Amino acid sequence: MNKIRALKLLCLVLALTLGFAAGCAKKEVGQGGDDDELAMTESEREAAANISNGIIYFEYDRYDLAAQSKDTLSRKAPVIKQFPQLRVTIEGHCDERGTEEYNLALGERRARAAYEFLLNLGVPASQMDTVSFGKLHPAVPGSGEAAWAKNRRDEFKVFKPK
Amino acid sequence: MIVKYTLARGLFPLLLIPALLFTLPRGSEAAPLSVQVVGAGESSVNLLQADPLGGSARAPALRKAVNDNLGLISFIRLVNPAGVPGGAGVSSAAGEGVDFKRFALAQVHLLITAFWQGSSQVEMRCFSVADGRFMFGNRYAVGAGEKDLLDTADAFCADFLEAVIGRGDFFRSAMAFVKSDGALKKDIWSMKPNGRNLTRMTDLKGEALSPTWSPDGRRILFTHIDKRSHGLGVCDTASRTVQRIKFPGNTVIGPAYMPDGRVAVGLTDGRNPSIFLLGHSFQKERRLDESSAIDVSPSVDASGSLMAFTSSRLGSPQVFLKDLRTGSVRRISLSGSYNTDPSISPDGSLVAYARQEGGGHRIYVHDLVTGAERQVSFGPGSDEEPAFAPDSYFIAFMSTRAGARQLYVTTRNGGDAKRLPTGSGNASFPAWGPAPRR
Numbered sequence: 023m024n025k026i027r028a029l030k031l032l033c034l035v036l037a038l039t040l041g042f043a044a045g046c047a048k049k050e051v052g053q054g055g056d057d058d059e060l061a062m063t064e065s066e067r068e069a070a071a072n073i074s075n076g077i078i079y080f081e082y083d084r085y086d087l088a089a090q091s092k093d094t095l096s097r098k099a100p101v102i103k104q105f106p107q108l109r110v111t112i113e114g115h116c117d118e119r120g121t122e123e124y125n126l127a128l129g130e131r132r133a134r135a136a137y138e139f140l141l142n143l144g145v146p147a148s149q150m151d152t153v154s155f156g157k158l159h160p161a162v163p164g165s166g167e168a169a170w171a172k173n174r175r176d177e178f179k180v181f182k183p184k
Numbered sequence: 185m186i187v188k189y190t191l192a193r194g195l196f197p198l199l200l201i202p203a204l205l206f207t208l209p210r211g212s213e214a215a216p217l218s219v220q221v222v223g224a225g226e227s228s229v230n231l232l233q234a235d236p237l238g239g240s241a242r243a244p245a246l247r248k249a250v251n252d253n254l255g256l257i258s259f260i261r262l263v264n265p266a267g268v269p270g271g272a273g274v275s276s277a278a279g280e281g282v283d284f285k286r287f288a289l290a291q292v293h294l295l296i297t298a299f300w301q302g303s304s305q306v307e308m309r310c311f312s313v314a315d316g317r318f319m320f321g322n323r324y325a326v327g328a329g330e331k332d333l334l335d336t337a338d339a340f341c342a343d344f345l346e347a348v349i350g351r352g353d354f355f356r357s358a359m360a361f362v363k364s365d366g367a368l369k370k371d372i373w374s375m376k377p378n379g380r381n382l383t384r385m386t387d388l389k390g391e392a393l394s395p396t397w398s399p400d401g402r403r404i405l406f407t408h409i410d411k412r413s414h415g416l417g418v419c420d421t422a423s424r425t426v427q428r429i430k431f432p433g434n435t436v437i438g439p440a441y442m443p444d445g446r447v448a449v450g451l452t453d454g455r456n457p458s459i460f461l462l463g464h465s466f467q468k469e470r471r472l473d474e475s476s477a478i479d480v481s482p483s484v485d486a487s488g489s490l491m492a493f494t495s496s497r498l499g500s501p502q503v504f505l506k507d508l509r510t511g512s513v514r515r516i517s518l519s520g521s522y523n524t525d526p527s528i529s530p531d532g533s534l535v536a537y538a539r540q541e542g543g544g545h546r547i548y549v550h551d552l553v554t555g556a557e558r559q560v561s562f563g564p565g566s567d568e569e570p571a572f573a574p575d576s577y578f579i580a581f582m583s584t585r586a587g588a589r590q591l592y593v594t595t596r597n598g599g600d601a602k603r604l605p606t607g608s609g610n611a612s613f614p615a616w617g618p619a620p621r622r
Contacts, residue, residue: 083500083522111412121524121538121545121568122393122612123438124494124501126407126414127450127457127478130435134455153412153434158391159368179412 060182062108069105070180073098077161078136080174082117085131087139091176095136098178099143106149112136113177114154115161117170122156129154136176228599229348232263232292234274238300242326242333246298246306249337253355253378254344258599263292277307284316294319296344304328308340310347320347334380351575353616359580360385360395360404361591362613363606372406372419377573377580377593377616379605385419386426392417394438397617398445404617405439405447416449416466429466438481448472448482448491459493473506473513481525484508485532490552492516492526492535503537505552516550519557523548525569529576534596536560536570536579547581549596560598567592571614580604580614 062070076098078091087095102110114133116125133152141147162172231254236243254260265272268290275281277299287295292313299307309321322343324336342352359377363384364370370391375382386392390410397404401421408417408428414436415428433452440448446469447462459472459482473479477497484491491506503517503526517523522540529535533552538545544566549558561567565584572579580593583601589610592601604614 119540120501120522123450123481124478124524126393126435126437127480130437130452130457131455131478134452138455151412151434153409153414155409158409 058184060184062182066105066108066182069101070108072101073108073110073180074178076178078176079171080132080176082170082174083120083128085114085128085135087135091136092139095139096143099140099145102140102145102149106146107182108180109149109151109183111151111153111179111181112140113159113179114152115159115173115175115177116157117173118157118160118165119170120157122158125156126154129156132174132176136178228259228261229293230261230263230291231294231296232265232268232272232287232290233296233298234277235265235272236298236300236306237274237277238298238302238306240300240303240306242303243298243300243306245330245333246326246337249334250296250340253337253341256378256593256602256604257345257354258594258602259597263290268292277309279309279311279316279318282311282316284311284313287313306336310344320344338376338378338380345575349575349577351577353573353575354578356619357574358397358401358617358619359591359604360397360406360613360615360617361606361611362392362395362406364391364589364610364612372404372417373606373611374404374421374617375606377578377604379607382607383424385421385424386417388417388426394613395615396439396441396447397615398441399443399618400445401618404615405441405449407436407438418466431468440482440484442484443486443488448484450480450482459491472508483526483528483535485528486530487532490528490532492528492537494524494526503535503550505535516552517548527570527572527579529572529596530574531576533576534572536572536581536596538568538570538581544584547579547594549579558596558598560594560596561592561601569613571616572596573616574618580616582612582614 076094078094112133114129116129133154137150137152160173162169233247236247251262255262269286274297277297295311295313297309304326306326307323310319312319326332326336338355342355345354346352354377357377358374360372360374362370363373371387372385372392372395374385390408393407395404395406404419404421406417408415413434415430416436418427431451435452435457437450437457445464448459450457451460458479461469461472463469475497477495479493479495481494482491489509491508493504494501495504500521501524502515503523504513505516506513516535520539523537525538527536535550536547539548544563545568546559547561547567547570549560563585567581567583570579570581578593578595580591582589583592589612591604591606591611591614593604594601
């Protein structure tokens with residue numbers, strides 16, 4: 023019995039050691055590639071397009087959902103639920119005016135606002151992720167309110183996980 | 185021009201304890217100097233290197249390297265030798281018989297002499313021109329290579345700063361920063377603050393932000409963002425290997441090492457990005473402050489007892505200070521509606537932060553003792569991401585004043601910001617660290 027326990031412990035230590043060694047290696051760093059995705063069928067592609075269409079926008083330094091945004095999300099929810107094999111990444115974005123770290127937090131709140139609204143509409147948490155890009159990825163280049171208004175947004179990226 | 189001789193003479197030997205080799209003899213007693221630069225652009229020290237003595241062919245290269253180094257210091261203005269009546273030559277490197285009046289006529293305040301003994305040893309001294317007083321000097325052994333020559337310049341400039349402001353950390357530190365090679369790709373680089381030893385530390389798909397050095401210099405932590413997630417990047421500075429750690433909530437913002445090797449970092453637990461304490465193995469230990477708002481960008485002093493951070497708890501983002509011993513929290517930024525990116529000085533006396541004003545941000549410094557606030561950067565463009573040096577005197581920051589994002593350095597008193605050489609590409613998020621291990 024003790025030998026079995028010792029063997030289990032040894033296996034655990036080895037697994038942890040190997041895992042840590044792999045984690046330390048540069049090549050093991052998550053590369054964010056597409057190798058974690060499956061190809062979509064025609065109907066899935068159509069659903070993905072419906073989900074991705076309809077970016078929602080925010081006021082400056084705000085993350086509350088406008089009525090129009092809630093309508094947009096309400097149209098997405100049944101489509102997401104209809105395709106449980108698909109996963110949606112809700113991306114929060116900001117305009118260029120704030121500083122990088124605070125904008126990452128603000129973008130997270132924006133993504134989280136949409137996530138929670140969809141959750142309340144019955145979309146399973148297992149089908150959604152949030153990620154903030156702050157002001158790193160503007161949709162529209164340039165300065166001025168016209169560009170800023172288009173950059174304060176949530177985008178919805180759909181993929182089919184393996 | 186305000187130059188105050190404020191350090192007691194008895195302190196001078198203490199200041200030179202870490203200096204190289206030994207202090208050079210001088211006929212008159214050494215008189216230490218402390219420079220107080222009062223107000224942005226109001227004061228500076230005019231400095232000149234006299235023509236080197238001894239005839240070494242390596243002398244011009246050392247002179248240039250020292251000038252390049254000192255040209256990065258915001259309160260130093262290098263005087264053109266051509267402006268000195270009779271030229272920049274001196275009869276003696278030790279000061280005897282030197283006609284300081286010629287240099288005074290050229291508005292020189294500090295005169296540096298160099299005397300080479302062969303090509304492997306140089307004596308360097310600094311004099312106050314106003315009264316011809318010897319301030320400090322050292323003899324440096326110079327190795328045969330170009331790197332050795334540059335090391336000598338760095339060592340002298342570190343000793344010079346130590347004599348002038350009490351700390352020579354500027355030329356003894358390392359700096360990590362973010363450099364972008366193209367769209368959607370940002371990596372961590374390191375260098376000496378004068379641009380030497382420029383090294384790519386990571387080569388990752390995605391974007392690295394907000395580097396912070398471990399107290400022993402063995403690791404650089406950073407935020408890493410790929411197309412679907414945030415991670416805490418852990419770079420081993422010796423091997424340049426990287427580990428990426430994900431956290432529940434998928435948010436990692438602005439890690440900051442604590443002096444005990446633990447980490448404060450913005451993570452999401454529920455709805456709000458909050459500052460959490462991570463243990464030595466990066467396991468989540470506890471939330472460092474409770475609020476229902478956004479809390480990010482921790483910066484901890486060298487004692488580990490004071491933490492500056494950004495919070496939206498009063499509506500707009502403002503800078504707060506938490507006493508980690510008592511738990512008390514107070515607001516630091518009292519003007520403006522958008523203050524972010526705090527950096528507390530290692531000695532716990534000052535907090536620098538970026539305030540949004542008009543078309544961009546400007547760096548301000550808040551004195552925690554007096555409550556006074558001082559603007560230390562003036563654009564144009566946007567000045568963000570201030571970072572105090574280990575000496576609590578210099579402040580590096582990112583600025584778009586020349587168009588692209590580049591790193592600049594000023595002091596806690598302001599003054600002319602000097603651009604740090606970071607090579608091609610946009611540079612941001614400066615982070616000072618300990619000198620590389622030898």
